Amino acid sequence: MPILLTFFAILALVLLVAFVKLDTFISFILIAIALGFATGMEIPAIGKSIQTGIGGTLGDLILIIGFGAMLGKLVAESGAAQRITDALINVFGEKYLQWGLALAGFIIGIPLFYNAGFIIVVPLIFTIAASTKLPLLYVGIPMLSALSVAHGFLPPHPSPAAIALQLKADVGQTLIYGIIISIPAIAIAGPIFGRTLKKYKPQIDGNLFVIKDIPKEKQPTLGISLLVALMPVFLLTFSSFTKKYFPDSQLIKLVSEPYIGMLISLLLAMYLLGIRQGDSIKTVSKQLEEAFKSSAGILLIIGGAGALKQILKDSGTSDYIGQQLQGLDINPLILGWTIAAVLRLCVGSATVAGLTAVGILAPLIQNQVGIKPELMVLSIGAGSLLFSHLNDGGFWLFKEYFNLSIKDTIKTWSVMETIVSVVGLIGVLILNLFV
Template sequence: MPLVLTLLAILCLIILILWIKLDTFISFILVSIGLGLISNLKIETITKAIQSGVGGTLGELTLIIGFGAMLGKMVAVSGAAHKITTKLISVFGEKYLLWGLALAGFIIGIPLFYNAGFVIVVPLIFSIAATTRLPILYLAIPMLSALSVAHGYLPPHPSPAAIASLLHANLGKTLMYGILVAIPAIAIAGPIFGKTLKKYKPTINTNLFTDQEVPEAEQPSLFRSMFVALLPVVLLTVMSFIKPYFLDNKFIQLFAEPYIGMLVSVLVAVYLLGVKQGKTIGQCSKLLEESFKGVAPILLIIAGSGALKQIFIESGTSEYVGEILIQSNLNLLFLGWAIAAFIRVCIGSATIAGLTAVNILLPLIQSQTGTSPELMVLAIGAGSLMFSHINDGGFWLFKEYFNLSINDTLKTWSVMETLVSVVGLVGVLILQFFI
């Protein structure tokens, strides 16, 4: 019966979000209440579970994701993202242009959330295509695959950050392992797959975007841009590894906290990309405020998934499903990937797919101490990117910007996302033997 209830809960989520198009947060809460009632939980237990699930899931995530959005805003508005892209492309030259685009997409994809990164890089791709006279999708796929990988694999992006928090995974190790897995995923889904797309020559609708490019004279230097964009990666990775060796050092212990590392990155960005570029503290603060408004809906989705997770636990559903999955003898990393991939294909949202999958598997993951929680974050993250199609906003974003038919979008965008997902799984399974 609990297994049936789990499937029923997922089905209800699909119906509410995809068909009825109800707000995702409200859908999570309604499904949580319904699952609690069907499971014969007391009303008091249901209400307390929802409250504790929401509060317990958000926790420091509000800080990490909020600071991540602020950092991305400063990188975008200052022109740092544009500087990184144009300089890397000029360094790589036309011969290795696709690899330069992929690297640029990955670097700016670390601080920028996917939609923001997409809107920034698309005008650059159009400009490069016009200058080089190369096919647009041949240029676009390497950069967008890198953005997608960063979105699905790496903190401080919402889904991997939330999954890492639930699994108590070390963010620094998650970032380091994520970069190792990301390299082959981006290479295969980006430049290698991109070379097969020269035959696609759509007529681009440039009315869909406004190029608010910062004049070159007002852009920060390449060193400053790269330093700020990569600072959170350096801080989170280095501090997570040195923390165990300085247990008596309060300064090290404080800065080893992920949200402190993100706060430091934001403050550095405000100074180097704001004040040093002629903006006042007040103007920078306004930008930071705007960035947090944009991330609020994502935080609500995470909160709603936390409520459902707690109902799963209180009703005994998670424990029951976990026992069944243990008997299946499937590799736990593959299982996490497969469940996330299934939900992704059904619902469309990578964030919802990742969060729902980890909530279903949480008790099983916690009982299997031999599995690296950092690799589980990456496995679920890779699964959450599987086969984007017509129920995913990213699918339509790509289709409309590049003026493609649905069929051609499936052959290009959907294949690219599938490659990112499958290669990510293979990378995680290989990495498992060395950790």
């Protein structure tokens, strides 16, 4: 019965989000309340679970995502993203242009949320395609595949960061493993797959691609741009190693907290990309305020998913499902990928798919011996990227900006996302043999 109730709850969530078009956060709360009633919970207990779920899920995450959004805003507005892209194009040249763009997309994608990153890199893609006379998708897919990989695999992006905290995974190790499996995923879905897309020649409305053009003399230097964009990676990976060797150091423990790493990165960006470039504190603060507003919707979705997860836990549903799933003769990493993939196909949102999957799987994962939670984070993240189609906002963003038909968008964008997802799972399974 609990499994059937969970199935109907997820089905109802899909209907509310994908077909009724109700706000995702409200949909999560309604389904959480309904599932609480259906499983026999008392009204005060339902309210308590929802409050605990939202508070416990957002906790540190609101700081990580908030600081991450602010950092991404400064990287975009200062011209640092443009500087990185231009430099890598010069280094790789036209022959290896796709690889340079994939690397640029990956570096830019670390601090920038997906939609923000998309809006930033698309005009760059268009400019590069026009100047080199190369096919648009041949140039664009490597960059966009890298953005998608960062979105699905790497903290401090919302979904992998939230899943890591739910599973008590080490965020630094998750980032390290994520970078390892990102390399083949980007290579195959980006430059290699992109070479097959030269036949697509969409006619683009140039008015869509208006970007704030920052003269080179006003852009930060390449060294500063790379330092700021990659600082979260440096701090998270460094602290992941050092805390093992200095377990009693209070300073190392402090810096090892992901939100502290993001705060340090943000403070550095405020100075190097703002104040040092001639902006006043007031101007920089205004940019940060706008950035945090843009992350509010993501935070609400994550909070709503936390509420549903807590209802599943407090009603005993998660424990029951975990016990039943333990009897299945299937690798938990494959199971995590599969559940997230099915939810992705139904709901569309990678974030919703990943967070809903972890709520279902948490008891099973916690009781498994030999499965690293960091790899489960990546497995679920990979599954949540599978086959973006008509119910995903990213699908329509790509379709409209690149002026493709629905059929051609499926043959390009959807296939690219599927390659990222499948290669990501294969990478996780191989990595599991060695760590």
